[in-house]
Amino acid sequence: MKRKFLVVTLAAASVFCLIERPVYAQKVAAGASTAATGAGQKIPADPELKIGKLSNGLTYYIRKNAEPRNRAVLYMALKAGSLMESDAQQGLAHFTEHMAFNGTKDFPKNDLINYLQKAGVKFGADLNAYTSFDQTVYQLPIPTDSAELFKNGFKILANWAGHISMLAPDIDGERGVIIEEDRQRGKNAQSRIQKELLPVLLHGSRYAERIPIGKLDILQNFKHEEIRNFYREWYRPNLQAVIAVGDFDVAQVENLIKENFGKLTNPAKPKPHTTYDLPDGKQPVVKIVTDPEFPYNVAIAFIRQRHKASNNTEDIRRNMVINMANAMLGARINELKQKGTADFVDGQANYGPYQQGLVPGIEATTVLAVTKSGAELTKGLAGVMAEYQRMVQFGFTQSELDVVKKQTEAANEKANREKDKIASNTFVQAYLRNYMYGAPVVSPDFRYEITKKFLGEISLAEINAAAKKMIGSDNNLTIIVQAPEKEKATLPTADQLLAAIRDAGKGLKPYEDNKVNKPLLENKPIAGKVTKTEKIESIGVTKLTLSNGVVIYLKPTDFKNDQIIFSSFGQGGVSQADDKDYLAVNYAGNIPSDGIGEFDNPSLRRLLAGTTASGSSYIDELYQGYGGSASPKDLETALQLVYAHATNPRKDPVVFKKNMEEYSIYLQNSDDSPENVFNDTVTAVLSSNSVREKKPTMAELGTINLDRSFEFYKNRFADASGQTFVFVGNFDIAAITPLLETYLGGLPANNRAEKFVDRGVRPRTGKIERIVKKGIEDKAMVKLFFYNDFDYAPENNIQLSALSDILEFKVLERLREKEGGVYSPNVGVGYEKYPYGNYNLSVSFSCAPANVDKLVNAVLDEIAKLKQNGATADDITKFKAEYHRALEVNMRENNFWLGYLTGKFKNGEDPTSILTTNERLEKVTEASVKASVDKYLNNANYFKAALVPEK
Structure with a gap:
């Protein structure tokens, strides 16, 4: 934390x-x-895009594209949304979208979601849909390396387009979910204000009368035939398009579209499609x-x-x-x-x-x-x-x-x-x-x-x-x-x-531009030298050790043609400040955003115009370091920014004053927000009310000191000997080494051998409950936490991740599908090695205040079932498929490798462990999940937090 x-x-x-x-x-x-540029020329067709139309009016777009590899993105788009609803159908365009996931001709009940999850397609993150005023769009990113799965992707789109089941029990079961979606996303200050402003912002238009979520009384009471009528009237091929882009054969995809969508028909007497x-x-x-x-x-x-x-x-x-x-x-x-x-x-x-x-x-x-x-x-x-x-x-x-x-x-x-x-x-x-x-x-x-x-x-x-x-x-x-x-x-x-x-235009004078005439660095630093080179061949990484003690890991890739990204860390961070000094130096993390030396941010913007370079510094609880990115041609500029942030930071009293004023505004009104009060309560328990975690009071805000923060910042970056850098992207190691020697090898270093300090921030132990009564809406927020010490290791991490994902399967099915009491419950897990080994598994959801206890008990009941029975074979299959598919994509992402390698080196772990992921994945079994439940969800430390309205 x-x-x-x-x-x-x-x-x-x-x-x-x-x-x-x-x-x-x-x-x-x-x-x-527009200036008088004439009519312009017609934009030529993209030769890589195939656009066609079936005899029933359905339009299709097909393009072969290899990024990401072995993947395709499939959309089914409908030119109909809430604007097409009758007075009795308000909310049913969105309701229809929900029903697409409750059963179709070829995928009854929840078979569709189960089938895709077993293939590694994650519900919500990958498989999803949305409804707006004038459109409804279904999205299905899907692997292409399985012929059967890929073909079935088009069958799924066609089922949504014309074969949603609309069974009466499923319609009634979804009413509660829709109402909970409105509760989760709305029922707050912004939604109340929106309801007052919509008639003004959209005055005289149908938009003001057809908000996609609809009307509560209609959602609760509409007759089944109303939604079936909406589906029949508006889900028609002459208002639909299929979009397919991915790593596939275009001719095959066109045949699949014709095969799956060609038999769809339009109504005999279609309603006119009106634009508003x-x-x-x-x-x-x-x-x-x-x-x-x-x-x-x-x-x-x-x-x-x-x-x-x-x-x-x-x-x-x-x-x-x-x-x-x-x-x-x-x-x-x-x-x-x-x-x-x-x-x-x-x-x-x-x-x-x-x-x-x-x-x-x-x-x-x-x-x-x-x-x-x-x-x-x-x-x-x-x-x-x-x-x-x-x-x-x-x-x-x-x-x-x-x-x-x-x-x-x-x-x-x-x-x-x-x-x-x-x-x-x-x-x-x-x-x-x-x-x-x-x-x-x-x-x-x-x-x-x-x-x-x-x-x-x-x-x-x-x-x-x-x-x-x-x-x-x-x-x-x-x-x-x-x-x-x-x-x-x-x-x-x-x-x-x-x-x-x-009157704002009265008495104005022209803008005066302040030109920048100075270079970012007056002089190049005195370069260091590479004193040692090592290879980690199995993952394509080279390690350089520089003469000032800086360590650099380099992973060249071809994932992007024009990208180099980097980050670094060195132990210390704000943990070097005692609790009594913490607030006084609390502005230090903002120093990098104030500019560099004589350059404020507007000046830096002008100076860097025309480059893709970015580079800055950061300070967090345990570490300080740098991060940035650039095209290969601009890498030197990014490294110059790193060097400048280390050696020539900017102290700007004007920006400091402005920032303090902004934060004081937030503090003055913060406690008016129920969510803020709730989150502050949760933080207090999970940090034992540590000064290092809580937001300052108005009185404490005045103790934040720019001079002390600035000196603390300079001290954090006075010694680069403990810095470890990771570079990932399109570069040649030999070509960039002189730049690294100059700007990173030239960073000041005095070999302090500094470590972070464990300041003892720990959550409260035992069984804890906090009920926060705040707010005026009929809405509750619930968070359940299970936490304790943890033996951080790859084999334990993957078991805990499996437990989290499988518990989410269970909670989603129980609380949403069976109880109809929530919209999108979330199960999350975090684990850390430093400053001490710990894990935190949480379950969170919003619901009606009257249902808090019932739904909390339902979550605990699902946990009890997992303790007794372990996971099912289907649960294990879904977890492994989703994990494996995500890793396939991640392995071709620069950002993934930057985060992965940085994390491994921070924790002193073997970076080649990624190569044995499948071995650890195979050890996730029904029995191992049962053991994880016993170990990690044993209620030794259990915190229940709920936000409910005051009345």
Whole structure:
């Protein structure tokens, strides 16, 4: 249970969008204008993509792609969601998606999930689906090295498309699960605020009337025929697409699609497929909402516009222009915060899809401000809006554009170098956007060439002309305020907020750009030398020992063409600070984020423009070290950043003051959140209320000292002799060794032979129960913990992992499928070797408060059954298959190897143990799981925590 240093940033983005959308929607570029570039050319077809249509109207997309190897990503997409529901069907589009996993023609009851789990496809993580307003999407990543399994993947998609069973007992059994999903994801301050804001944000549209989760009374009481009707009416091939991307034969896949989907039929009299719009506003609208559990003061202005996308290069150019403007505007706002001159604690301003693309064709300027108090919201909103108006009135400078062009060029070149390593899921998302919204499909080669061409053509005048058109009209202006209820009396009026937006452009002066004229390092360090070279041939690792005591492990790979990633560790960390000094030096972990030497973050951004290099330092409880990444050509820059963080850290009183103010805002309202109070209670038990784990009080916050934190930071990095680095990626060892000798061999070292200190942070022992009564919703959160000392070793770790996964199978089946009392229970496990061997296995879920005891007893009953009977053969098969399949993919990931090797060297373990994983996996048996239950779930240390409403 390791605690990070104080984190002092507010997540304004968490309140940015009030409507949940699929993640891919956030990637749809948008803008407000385009320069007079003509109609552009039509985007050519991607020669690697096969698009076809069956006679029944079903569309298919097929592309061969080898990353990851022996895997495919299959989607079945439907152009129908909650917007298509009748008044009596509200919530049934989403309910139908659930029913797809409750039995189909060829996979009755739970056979589908069981079949896929035995093949190594994990429910939730791999096998999943979602429903939104205008679409329902089923996703199935599946291995291709088993011919039968791969073929059955298409049968599964076709079963979802036209053969869901919809049996009455299954429908009734799923009602509780849907209601619990609403309870788990909603029933909090944000969802209460959302319910008040939706009629404003979506005024006059069907979207406001068709939230995908639906209405509780309908979910509980609808007649079975209603959902069957919805399925018959809308799950039809002329509204469906199959998307298949992966390591397979294209002709075979096309035949499988024809074979499985060709016989699906459309209704004799299909309902019209209507698209819905969001009408323009006639006058500005302001809505102020407060909630007793909402933690921040936030004001957001939306200024909507319309844009009809085209399928040609004009839109690519337009989007590049708008994205550049957004990047430059964001940099200005961050610079204000860094300098401490902002009228807001956090702010955002950009142009893009309204509510992350909720309504196609609707875009918006969005201006957001977070302030310390409600009384400051007017000033804060005006402060962010002023930067928007400064952009509109005066445009950007050439040096700003040069920076963002360098960044765009570097990203474009990197993408081109990785074009044969693109993950299948990236292509799938592009094809899904094409099917749903007609978004263009751009091949990697064409995107590279057209981006390169436009980068050379786009001028400052074009950017500034586009910026002038991004502001929109007052008629489509909506301002919302979200704030704690206790701030209600101090909040601005609607007139004050409108005036803040309208007057923000008065008396502004052009932006003054601060150019960077200094190098990152004034002088190169005095290089060290490699004094010893060793090989670990079986896993392709080379070990270098440098003259200053730094140890480097190198694993060259071909998993990515243009990636090198690295991390390091050295013992000590914050454990070197006594408990009495802990708070005083608690800012040390933030020092790396303040900049380097004379370079604040805006200056560093300009300096590094055009490179892919990143490099920084960290301090945690037991270790300090470095981490970073780069293209091979930029590795020297990344190593320079490491050296600079070690030898020339930045102490910035302005940023320190800003960060302390931000954290004080969090502390002031933290206890209004039931979840925060609950988590604080859990932490107190699991750390015996250690000062090293709990959040500081307002009084304790004042004891955090920048000078002492800075000195502590410098001390942590004064001796590199204990540092162990791991590098993974596309590099030649001989070619990079001189760089390693220079920048890592040149790190200061005095051979302190330092070790971390075990500060004795331990959980309370025995059987413990904490019931936290906080909150106003009919919602409970439950966490059960089993923990004790642990003999950390690969053979024990895999047995404990097996126990965790198998218990999750049992808990999911019992609490969700049989009891219908939860949506997504979670079983997790963690184990550590240092500072002492320990494990912690937890079971967590949300539910109705009235069901807490019943469901806790159900979990304990499943544990008792495992103690008595052990695991089933099916349980063992599922665990081994999922573990094996995950390892297959991981073994071809740079990030996996970096984490794996770093962990092995931290713990002093044999790094070649990965080669004997299958031997340990075979020792997971029904009997071994039974022994693990007896050993690890014996209730010696058992902690039950529950959050229930106050009334």
